[in-house]
Amino acid sequence: MTNIDRRTFVKGLGALAGAAVLAGCGGNSNKGDDKAQSADSKDDSYTLVTPGKLTVVAELGFAPLEYMDDKTGEPLGFDVDFAKALGKKLGLETTYLPNQKYDTLIPTIQQGGKADVAIAGITINDERKESVDFTDPYLDSNQAIVAKKGSGETDQSLNDPSKSVVCQSGTTGDEWIDEHLSKATKKPLDEVTACLTGVQTGTFNAFVIDLPIAQYMLKNSFPDLEVIKEIPTGEQYGVAVSKDNPKLTEALNKAIKELQDDGTMDKIETDWFGAAL
Numbered sequence: 001m002t003n004i005d006r007r008t009f010v011k012g013l014g015a016l017a018g019a020a021v022l023a024g025c026g027g028n029s030n031k032g033d034d035k036a037q038s039a040d041s042k043d044d045s046y047t048l049v050t051p052g053k054l055t056v057v058a059e060l061g062f063a064p065l066e067y068m069d070d071k072t073g074e075p076l077g078f079d080v081d082f083a084k085a086l087g088k089k090l091g092l093e094t095t096y097l098p099n100q101k102y103d104t105l106i107p108t109i110q111q112g113g114k115a116d117v118a119i120a121g122i123t124i125n126d127e128r129k130e131s132v133d134f135t136d137p138y139l140d141s142n143q144a145i146v147a148k149k150g151s152g153e154t155d156q157s158l159n160d161p162s163k164s165v166v167c168q169s170g171t172t173g174d175e176w177i178d179e180h181l182s183k184a185t186k187k188p189l190d191e192v193t194a195c196l197t198g199v200q201t202g203t204f205n206a207f208v209i210d211l212p213i214a215q216y217m218l219k220n221s222f223p224d225l226e227v228i229k230e231i232p233t234g235e236q237y238g239v240a241v242s243k244d245n246p247k248l249t250e251a252l253n254k255a256i257k258e259l260q261d262d263g264t265m266d267k268i269e270t271d272w273f274g275a276a277l
């Protein structure tokens, strides 16, 4: 679905739901108890790691979605405002765990007990759905290949063992390289800034990363780099939730619809991307 189609669709659903009030009652925080409840339990509450709080885990090096404020050390960004708005809808205080590597986020949610949700520009895909549940999509995305301005690189020239192509480990960009630049030498790293700096200094020939992040980072911090190809992967970001906590996914889906309906998503998009998307 295109973004516009999806929004129309979601807004339609929102209208049908009317002014449904969220039953955001945080249940107990004990995973064991949660598991002990049978699947057909009539208890419609969700569990929380810390009662009264929506505990979020993220990789905080992905501006403008999530990054750390240099001065305060607080997380900032589109996803952070979105996470706070979700918390507010559920009557919960949104709180972040310390920064974690991207490829640990889904395992953290799957294992349970540390965070209620991972919100980090995480693309919904079938492989990940085997480990965690996802909410409905909240933002569309694509991939981009980034290289040094004037490098003359193309996706064809990069598909060669003499070319090193960097990515953030465990991302959909990482997978895209496996599938489409299989002859290139892939270099997975933990941090986006290390990837960008490596391309800037010539250590790597190119970087495959989500397009909105590439555009933001290049404009603000890496003017000597350019997007040499936009890749229309049609990805959509979702909130990752434990499979043991389906009622939380349900409550978050209601909250997302409300945020789309009441203009909050448009406002957050305008704040971080300059326009409602």
Ligand code: GLN
Pocket: 059, 062, 102, 120, 121, 122, 123, 124, 168, 170, 171, 172, 173, 210, 235
């Ligand atoms: N959207 C990409 C993915 O899901 C990248 C996310 C990220 O690096 N934070 O893999």
